[in-house]
Amino acid sequence: MDATVTTGTEESVWGGGNRPLGASYGKMMMWFFIVSDALTFSGFLVSYGFSRFKFIETWPIADEVFTHVPFFHGNYPMYYVAFMTFILIMSSVTMVLAVDAGHKMMQKKVILYMFLTIIGGAIFVGSQAWEWATFIKGDHGALETKGGRILQFVNAETGQRASLADFSKTLPEERVKHESSKGVWFEKEGSQTSFSLNEVVEGFKATPNILIRTETINEEGHKTVLNREESLAKLKDAVLVVEGANLIHNEYGSRLFADFFFFITGFHGFHVFSGVVINVIIFFNVILGTYERRGHYEMVEKVGLYWHFVDLVWVFVFTFFYLV
């Protein structure tokens, strides 16, 4: 490595001139960081596997959870995540191109490719924010039983999922949002669901072509749909209406699924976000000519390593969250 300040000791072993494994100090430390960060991510992903194996017969099917594409209505599983994956791989490519241009000391090209990388990262973070918003908002709505299990609804004729709004009755009952200021005991209620439990139950009884779908996965790999009698019996267990997902309730199924979704994609999204911030800093350094004066673009290479690592992690998140 070319030192910026020369005191005459850099090239000796005790002066730090020794480069074990042919990598400079900064690059080596970036690799150490990446190794430790990889272990953190694998801790998350393996604990996801742990919870999933624990509830292997009732775990939500990802294809049925992530079915939306922005600006399009309908059922499009996976397309959007595939697009996000492609964006991230693409921004990884522009990053390598920036590193490559850096080796050849071509400042203009480094600027262009760094810029494209930042744009790619921004698109990815934006897409992830949209995924979160869609996931939190929810899709069809469901009921939760006393044991915390989720009951979803299916139209018996079409076999399609039925939304709460499709069959719920509007009853002349008054529902007041509970606030901490009104109760004797400190208890706050989140935003109210669009239908009360009573309205959903009455609506279900009045609509004969609606069936309940439980969390249990049958041998065909689909969720079990109960018949009408079983559904009516199961309905008695319901205690709560759930719309959307948060850390406590999750209309898509096991609440652990939502918890891991928020933690793993959130932690990854945070990495992408910090990657974008670091890239922006380096981008301005390149424009200012810092590395031109320093005589090498190793800094670009180091942030490049981090950026590729973020892509690498996403490949695994994509597989274990969306595919498997």
Added chain:
Amino acid sequence: MAHEHKLEIFRGTLKFKSNVQKIWGVLIFLSIVTAVEVALGIAKPQVLTHNFFLGMKLLNWIFIILTLVKAYYIAWDFMHLRDEKKALRRSIVWTPIFLICYLIFILLFEADYIYNVYKDGFLAWNF
């Protein structure tokens, strides 16, 4: 930092003329792998979902293997581990692989045990 780039992938079957060309080649390869994954994920062929190997669907095996293939090319070509010294590469790659394999082994076995306790034990949770 003028070090040499190794320009071969697929064990020397495919040799590129320049580093930039290799980058685009790897991108095309990674895109194809991702496209295959997504296509399989949407189609879910019966042959692959109803046959098991070591207790896991063949489809899931394919997904995991393709993921490792992608990870290999990202690390080797984008993070240019291919151009690093062998000792650096090995210490970076095998240490986490060893630890992660151990973690996977121990946690998934434990989870399967808990699954059986929930299933066969005198404990109701699915109500």
